[in-house]
Amino acid sequence: MLKLENVDAGYGKLGILWDVSLEVKEGEFVALVGPNGAGKTTTLRAISNIITPTKGKITFDGKEITKLSVQEITKAGLSYITDDGALFSGMTVQQNLKMGAYSIRDKVQIQESYERVLQMFPRLKERLKQNAGTLSGGERKMLAIARGLMSNPKAMLIDEPSLGLAPNIVLQVLETLKQLTVNGVSILLVEQNVNTTLKVTDRAYVLEDGRVVLSGNSAELLASDHIQKAYLGI
Numbered sequence: 001m002l003k004l005e006n007v008d009a010g011y012g013k014l015g016i017l018w019d020v021s022l023e024v025k026e027g028e029f030v031a032l033v034g035p036n037g038a039g040k041t042t043t044l045r046a047i048s049n050i051i052t053p054t055k056g057k058i059t060f061d062g063k064e065i066t067k068l069s070v071q072e073i074t075k076a077g078l079s080y081i082t083d084d085g086a087l088f089s090g091m092t093v094q095q096n097l098k099m100g101a102y103s104i105r106d107k108v109q110i111q112e113s114y115e116r117v118l119q120m121f122p123r124l125k126e127r128l129k130q131n132a133g134t135l136s137g138g139e140r141k142m143l144a145i146a147r148g149l150m151s152n153p154k155a156m157l158i159d160e161p162s163l164g165l166a167p168n169i170v171l172q173v174l175e176t177l178k179q180l181t182v183n184g185v186s187i188l189l190v191e192q193n194v195n196t197t198l199k200v201t202d203r204a205y206v207l208e209d210g211r212v213v214l215s216g217n218s219a220e221l222l223a224s225d226h227i228q229k230a231y232l233g234i
Contacts, residue, residue, distance in 0.1 A: 001024055001025055001026045001028070001060065001061060001154065001155055001186045002023065002024040002047070002058075002059070002060050002061075002078070002155055002186060002188065003022075003023045003024075003058070003059045003060075004020055004021055004022050004023070004043075004046075004047070004056065004057075004058050005021050005056055005057045005058075005059075006019050006020070006021055006055065006056040006057070007019070007020045007021070007043075007046060007053045007055065007056030007057070007058065008020075008053060008054045008055035008056060009042060009043075009045075009046040009051055009052075009053045009054060010042070010051070010054065011042075011051065015054075015210070016039045016042045016210050017039045017042055017043060017046065017053075017210045017211075018210045018211050019055075019056075019211065020039075020043060020056070020207070020210070020211070020212055021056075021212065022043075022188075022205050022212060022215070024155065024186045024187070024188050025186065026154075026184065026186055027181050027182070027184045027185070027186060028181060028186055028187075028202050028203065029177065029178055029181040029187050029189070029200070029201045029202045029203075030186075030187065030188050030189065030201060030202060030203050030204065030205070031188075031189045031190075031191055031197045031198065031201040031203075031204040031205070031218065032188060032189065032190050032191075032204070032205050032207055033190075033191055033192070033194045033197060033198070033204055033205070033206055033207070033231075034192075034206055034207035034208050035192070035208065036192070038207045038208050038209065038210065039207055039209075039210040040159075040190040040207055041083070041159055041160075041190060042210075043190070043207065044080060044157045044159055044188070044190055046058070047060075047065075047073075047078070047080075047157060047188075048070055048073055048078070048080045048157065049065070049066070049067075049068060049069065049070055049073055050070060050080075052066075052067075053066060060073070060076060060077075060078055060155070061076065061077060061154060061155075063076070065078070074151065076154075077151075077152070077153050077154035077155065078153060078154070078155050078156075078157065079148040079149070079151055079153035079155070079156045079157070080148075080156075080157040080159075081144050081145060081148045081156060081157065081158045081159060081161075082144075082159050083159040083160040083163055086144070087132045087133075087140060087143060087144060087147070088132060089131065089132050089133030090131060090132075090133060091131065091132060092128065092129055092130060092131055092132070093124055093127050093128050093129070093130055093131075093132060093135070093143055094128040094129065096132050096143055096147055097114060097117065097124075097143070097146060097147055097150055098110070098114070098150070099147065099150075100146075100147035100148060100149070100150030100151055101113055101114075101150040101151055102151075104150075104151060104152075109152070110150070113149070113150045113151075113152055114150065116149075117146040117149050117150060118146075120146070120149070120176070120179075121142050121143075121145075121146045121176075123139060123142065124139070124142060124143060124146055127139065137164050137165050137169070138165055138166075138169035138172065138173065141161050141165065141169075141173050142173065142176070144161075145158070145161070145173075145176070145177070149180075149185075153185065154185065154186065155185065155186035155187065155188070156180070156185060156186070156187050156188070157187075157188050157190075158177065158187060158188070158189050158190065159190045160190055160191060160192065161173050161174070161177070161189070161191075162174070162191060162192075162193045162196070162197075167196075170193060170196060171196060171200075174196065174197070174200045175200065177189065177200075178200050178201075181202075189201065194222075194227060194231040194232065195222070195231070195232060197218075198218040198219070198221055198222040198227070199218070199219075199222065200218075201218045202217075202218060203215070203216065203217055203218055204216070204218045204221050206221070206226070206227070213226075214226055214227075
């Protein structure tokens with residue numbers, strides 16, 4: 001579904017990613033974990049072509065997307081949700097959701113997507129007329145994910161959904177994402193919350209200093225010496 005092969009990327013002359021290779025299969029929930037400054041967000045930006053890789057190849061759904069525009073990548077079925085959600089705070093929940101379907105011209109399809117995401121996020125249904133800026137942190141994360149789903153993506157790139165949330169809300173958000181993969185959506189999740197993330201994802205990659213240093217089954221990685229010592233302090 002989504003594959004990176006030997007990707008280098010950075011900002012101007014500042015290199016951040018080095019020879020990064022990873023893969024997310026259809027309906028798979030994959031995590032990219034690592035410390036601050038490791039290059040996790042840069043990886044998502046390179047996939048979305050917000051920054052263009054200087055080396056390597058990125059393919060999505062069988063087609064190379066390395067040189068496609070952000071809009072073309074979104075239209076191909078890849079949705080990117082930033083760590084701040086990029087919501088329109090002065091607009092209502094309903095308006096934010098409808099903005100997520102900007103690339104769709106079929107009104108019937110938009111309505112079907114709208115009804116589907118409200119079924120998945122019943123709390124948002126109760127707040128349709130409420131401005132996004134007045135929502136709680138957890139509700140804002142849910143709205144960002146729901147808006148990303150309005151375009152019927154085949155895969156989602158999600159950056160730090162747990163940022164600033166209480167532990168019980170974090171688990172709720174991650175379980176919601178897990179359900180999306182059950183329904184066939186592929187997810188690449190960037191997270192610093194290593195312990196909780198590895199408990200709910202299928203596989204994971206560990207990124208340190210711009211390089212993948214470890215990868216494999218999430219449960220096995222959680223039990224590995226490297227994760228236990230470097231991230232869990234055990």
